Amino acid sequence: xxxxxxxxxxxxxxxxxxxxxxxxxxxxxxxxxxxxxxxxxxxxxxxxxxxxxxxxxxxxxxxxxxxxxxxxxxxxxxxxxxxxxxxxxxxxxxxxxxxxxxxxxxxxxxxxxxxxxxxxxxxxxxx
Numbered sequence: 806x807x808x809x810x811x812x813x814x815x816x817x818x819x820x821x822x823x824x825x826x827x828x829x830x831x832x833x834x835x836x837x838x839x840x841x842x843x844x845x846x847x848x849x850x851x852x853x854x855x856x857x858x859x860x861x862x863x864x865x866x867x868x869x870x871x872x873x874x875x876x877x878x879x880x881x882x883x884x885x886x887x888x889x890x891x892x893x894x895x896x897x898x899x900x901x902x903x904x905x906x907x908x909x910x911x912x913x914x915x916x917x918x919x920x921x922x923x924x925x926x927x928x929x930x931x932x
Contacts, residue, residue, distance in 0.1 A: 812841045819845050 811832050814824045832838035914920055 812838055815842045816845050819849060 811828070814828055815832060815838065818824050818829065833842065
């Protein structure tokens with residue numbers, strides 16, 4: 806691992822990225838590592854000072870949502886359940902149509918009367 810790679814994790818730490826604790830400890834044991842950490846903090850402090858007002862916190866803060874919500878959000882709250890219900894009704898109707906019709910009569914076959922067992926037909930005893 807090069808010197809720049811070893812100390813890049815100090816910058817990643819300040820950027821709130823995950824870092825390996827063992828590598829961090831090794832980098833901070835060296836005087837150059839501690840000096841670089843202080844340099845990174847100074848650069849970030851200067852960067853924050855150069856930004857105007859509340860803009861320094863922008864990467865770490867969400868914009869507030871409107872209190873009443875937007876018109877689109879309100880419309881979606883009403884339209885979405887209606888659309889889902891209508892889609893469900895259409896699918897239910899198609900599912901009902903896909904079923905086979907109910908039988909209106911039942912045809913029963915009696916063995917020996919309406920048909921002969923297969924062994925008689927195979928043995929040559931057929932008429």
